[in-house]
Amino acid sequence: MKTSNLEAAQLDYWVARAEGLSNPRVEDGLCWVAYIDCDNKQGKSVEIDAAFSPSTDWAQAGPIIEREDYCLPRVNTNAGALHHGGYAASTPAGFCFYGNTPLIAAMRAYVADKFGEEVPDEI
Template identity: 40%
Template sequence: MKVSDLAGSQLDFWVAKAEGVEASVDTHLKFMPSTDWAQGGPIIDREGIQVAPMPAKGGAWCAVSIGRLPNRAGSSNGAWVEGPTPLIAAMRAYVRAKFGPEVE
């Protein structure tokens, strides 16, 4: 699945994997960084993820990891990712930087 299509519990699952949090159905009820600023905000800050509005795209947001994450095969530090909210865009950028543009 393309990281740019991840949302909801699927996105939270992949952020959990990137964070080293054991991901399960129960985890999704407690770990929701794509909707909870108290969880997603520290990831954005720690990883140096930049988030910006995209007024030309009807209120969408974009985010990019500026390179604090180690480059791995297929990673894409520096690639802009879009989302309907700042947190979704940022968490997509984080997952993409960790795992590349697609996840299984």
């Protein structure tokens, strides 16, 4: 599948893979990952599932965007880029991806940085 076509839970899944998060999977239209909960009543580490959605959640995507030093300009739709979406994400490695939101554009660029312009359709 082309990285430029990833969206929603599929995009979140590939970001989770790029981040090396534990057990990423798509269920019920969401991406889920496993976290270790060290602060629980049993007093021992327990693995819990949590939704992971950096394509819509600034708290999850922001650290990636900052760490990777992405530029997220709004695309001038008068320049004929309307079909690409309203935002572009350019990376230091030279990738440029588009999306209807800055987070979608940035997460597509991040996946491309880590895996290339195509990823297996394994979901």
